[in-house]
Amino acid sequence: MEEKSPSISRTTPSDRPNDGHFWRRQALWLVPALVACIAGTVALAATKNGVNLATILAVPIGASGVMVGILALNLSSRQRKATAETADPYPDQPRQRRYAWEKWASAALSIVLICSGAVMAIVFTDEDPDLAGPNAEEYLTGIVEVGINGEYPGWSYGDDPSGYNGFDVALARWLGDKFDFEPKFRKVDPASRLPMIEQGAVKLVVSNFSINSNALAKIDMAGPYYQDESAIWMNFEKRYLIGNTPHRACVARNTTNADKLANSKFYDPDERSSLADCLSDFFNPSNDVALMVSDKSILEAYRGSTSVPVTVFDGTGADVMLGGTENYGIGFPNGYVELCKDLSDAIDEFIETQWSSVFDENLRSRGVSTQGHRPSGTSSANCKS
Structure with missing residues (x-):
């Protein structure tokens, strides 16, 4: 079949x-x-x-x-x-x-x-607290390493960490009282401020630290707590050493003033690791450093601490060409938004309640002028995400 x-x-x-x-x-x-x-x-x-x-x-x-x-x-x-081309295995089932x-x-x-x-x-x-970093109460606990210059009269100076005084030191101690931490002061020169924050060697830097784009690219800053401008300091006894432009001027490395001198046709920057190095040669009668560039309040406070005849020239004059406002801020690690907000609020309170008395005690008493230094408040734009 x-x-x-x-x-x-x-x-x-x-x-x-x-x-x-x-x-x-x-x-x-x-x-x-x-x-x-x-x-x-x-x-x-x-x-x-x-x-x-x-x-x-x-x-x-x-x-x-x-x-x-x-x-x-x-x-x-x-x-x-x-x-x-195969047989339909389920011919009776609807497709x-x-x-x-x-x-x-x-x-x-x-x-x-x-x-x-x-x-x-x-x-x-949603703003994740972990992504926004710690707040002040979480970050500022116990003993907190605070970077200061340690050599500026009226700002931060003294023989040992426990004996430091000045405007920056007073601000750091006030923050310690507010957030219940003990500041341990550590000297930092301008060139080491950024790396010491990035490496965690210090938690805060309160050291005449200008808020600018270069700094904010690497760290966060809260402020300003003080405003200033650049100025030229001339040793009157060495005035005969000052020749034609560009004038040789000593300046601390890695500062806003060093950047200004580098971009100025009037000055030849002589960069040193710190302003103290400039001062040593500036006051040495046998050295040819006759000009120094720094922030006006720093120079005025130094002038009030020495008997050497010096002259401070306003940095905004046409003959100087170093204009621009310097906004001092507190530096800390990048990405700490919550900490920035807390410190900004604290600085606003400091400006409102403590700033005038701290200024009078530490700076005005040394001959620093009162005009144009007190900020109206902090800037929220500094607390970047």
């Missing part, structure tokens, strides 16, 4: 998967996935304090890879269905029921992706 071969059902054009139907099915998971991907990326981009570009790009790249992989598998499966699992899977995936995107948006757009 002749065996009948099984009937083979060939795929006809009408049986092949419909393009519109295929892409509608893919849209069930693709659209929610794209929405979740975009929402997650926007949320990460808006996140403050430390989310870098690599982290942000990882979301769309990873999600796109998954979506492209799933889509490629579906396209491959669709192509096999369109070209295969709609056969693909019901795909709809349920797509719906479940959509819900998961949408919920994930919503949770990510809520978590990352």
Whole structure:
């Protein structure tokens, strides 16, 4: 008896998967996935304090890879269905029921992706305390290393850490009383302020530290607590050494004034590691350093501490060309937004309640003029994310 071969059902054009139907099915998971991907990326981009570009790009790249992989598998499966010539194993089962699992899977995936995107948006757009760094009560505890210059009369000077006095020292001690910590003072010269903060050698720097873009690129700063301007100091007994421009002028390295001299056609900067090095040669009658450049209040306080005849020239004059306001701030590690806010509020309180008496005791008594030094308040723009 002749065996009948099984009937083979060939795929006809009408049986092949419909393009519109295929892409509608893919849209069930693709659209929610794209929405979740975009929402997650926007949320990460808006996140403050430390989310870098690599982290942000990882979301769309990873999600796109998954979506492209799933889509490629579906396209491959669709192509096999369109070209295969096989018997229909379930001829009596309606086609709609056969693909019901795909709809349920797509719906479940959509819900998961949408919920994930919503949770990510809520978590990352909220200001995470961990990402904003510690606040003052968390960061300033116990004994706190505070960097000061330690050699500026009226600002921070003395024979030992326990005997330091001056405007910066008084501010640091006032902060210690407010936030319940004990400041331990440590000398830092201008060149070492940034690396000592970055390396964690000191927690705060209160040292005639100007708030500027160079500093804010590496650390955070709260302030200003004092405002000043550049000035030229001339040793009157060495005036015969001052020749034609550019004038040789001593200046501390890694300071705003050093940058100003470097960009001035009137002066030839003689950079030293600290202002104390300039002072040693400035007051030495056998040395040819006759000009010094620093902030006006620093020079005026020094002048009130010496008997050597010196003259302080305003840094904004046409013959000096070193204008611009110096805004002193407190330096601390980068990304500590909560600490910046707390210190800014504290500085505002200090300006309102303590500034005048601290100024009179430490600076006015040394001949520093009272004009233009007291800030109206701190700037919230310094507390960057």
